[in-house]
Amino acid sequence: MTSQRASVPAQLDHILHEMSEVRVTPKGERRVRVDLAADRLPTLLQLLKGHGGFLHLSSISCVDWPETDEFELVYHVWSYESKMLISAHTLIAKSPGRFVSVYDIHAPAGFYERDIHEMYGVHFEGSPNLNKFILTSWHGPPPMLKSFDTRAYVDETYAWRDYNPQWLKDIAAKGGGIEE
Secondary structure (H helix, E strand, O other): OEEOHHHOOHHHHHHHOOOOOEEEEEEEOOEEEEEEOHHHHHHHHHHHHHHHOOOEEEEEEEEEEOOOOEEEEEEEEEEOOOOEEEEEEEEEEOOOOEEEOOOOOOOOHHHHHHHHHHHHOOEEEOOOOOOOOOOOOOOOOOOOOOOOOHHHHHHHHOOOOOOOOHHHHHHHHOOOOOOO
């Protein structure tokens, strides 16, 4: 384990010594960042939950890194016992964009995995439901990818028209409204 051991709280240090190849970075008195390989993440979450009291999965977030062709998945877990937040960061290849679900460790993961699947296209193996729930009529690429060109999508999908409803004409007639 690589870490700044003097700054890592004791209750966390005893858990992380069981893990190999993790980088631990204290971010404050009650915040710790852990960077690790993707195949080690479920083990970390299981250890944190079972031995550290990190029972609350606050969120899972995703970052698209086009420069390296990877997604960064960040799992935020909270311990009510030690009042500490751990943010576990891992990278996965954008292609094929697949990762294992942690639903069996933290049931709320199902919601976050569904959202990340819809917005970024990451497929979570074993997740209970990856159906669309926000973009139900969307037929374009995942919209949160940095490669997604909003303007090009709008130009290809919708016809442009001038928007000038009567209420706006009334405002313009009184000297207000949009300047051209």
